[in-house]
Amino acid sequence: MLLSALLLLYRTLMVFSRMTRGAMMGIGFTVGYGVPLIIAVITVASTAGNKGYIQQDYNCWLNWKETKALLAFVIPALTIVAINFLVLIVVLCKMLRRGVNASTQPDEKHPLAVIARCVAILTPLFGLTWGFGIGTMVSDKFGIHVVFAFFNSLQGFFILLFGTLLDSKVREALAGRAQVQDQHSQTDFLSFRGYGGEVCN
Template sequence: MHLCMYDELILILIPKRDFSQPLTSNFRLEEIHIASLEILTIIGCCISIAALSTTVTVLLWFRLRSERYILLLHLSVAVVVAQVVFLTGIDAVNMKIVCRLVAILLHYLYLSVFTLMLAEGIHLFHKLHRAFDADDSLNMLLFLGWGSPFVIVSLSLLSAGDGYSTQQHCWLSTDGAIWAFVGPALTIIAINMAILIMIIRTFLGVTIVARKTDMQKFKASLKATVVLLPLLGITWMFGVVAVNESTVVFQYIFAILNSLQGLFIFLFHIVFNDDVRKACSHYKRNQITSVDSLPQSSASKKLHKKASILDMFI
């Protein structure tokens, strides 16, 4: 018997249970919860794929070429491809070669999603603290996002090649191979949590924010946190605590937040984004010009880049 769709989403991060049995035998969830979580996962993933496909289209159409949007473009592509492969290939257990390839591809893609979210965190942190060479930094961040997962997957294949695909799903087995994903993923989540805290502290120290009342600061901090959570992947932490029947609420939160990650990225970083609105305005006036390609002095470029980051929160 195959695992349900929600089982498969949660097993991507949680190696703590016996994967030879379905989730219900370990968590003993009621059937209504299993069915509800599966439906939420499928619907959420489909919505995310549509939202991130729109995100990619908007970024390319309006030619938003700053490192911030290039990283967002790469993250969006990684999440879309990972979710498409997940939805279409996770259950291909009857085709051994295909299943093994799906497992390898999912390992690489989901690691890339996490490393690109780490790249987003590093980029945001540096933008709020110091200016640095855009081309060099972007190349390094993209190598981190796409290159480091390739190294990890290659080493994993050499050391635990038999751990790709099982009788239940096309994913890593729990006999050691799973840690080639869980280890880096949990490390990245911890790093991004620390980055988020440092970003909020820096943000609250900015003059325009420091002059606000305590309630205004709280609201601004809450907004910054909500905007950054899907970008940094910290919502995956809910998967860590969703490990038994007493934490069913966290299982719902995990299923909703992570399957809808693409929708949140689209809303917070495209729909409500000032740069995208300006680019749209240029397009309507038949002047399709990237906001970041407009002539600016060196000093104004630095000011604009830092201000655009702060505009995400204020």
């Protein structure tokens, strides 16, 4: 989620700059796998010795009462949500500024509709619904727990929907592949018919 937001911020602010694929992969693996691994190793090493890593009889297995091991998840998660929220604000400001400066065409959508669509798509992709987790930490009300569980259980579905199925490049690639397969099947069918005609004659 953090890398998606940072990539969007980079492409929004550095329009004429292009990062190499190797650099993007290196940053992605470092931030996506290296940093969580370091956090997990430090947390386990500092709390597992006195059996303070796991907490029994609680809805979260990370210990909170004795060693505060839960902070190893809460602090990075909320930091990512805060950074992604700031990125969303920057992107929306850029869109608004571009919408004000640009000459509006009759076929263009209203800027508020574009912004609403952008927020609806980027909120699950950036994991901003994890912000409801603050409510679950400070309140015992059932409603906030239901909202948090509902939105976060659908995050993977929204990522699949917005990040893959509704992506124009993915659809173009799938359409191109389907056309290639259709052409192959027609060629195979015609060659089969030709072969069948030769056999029948």
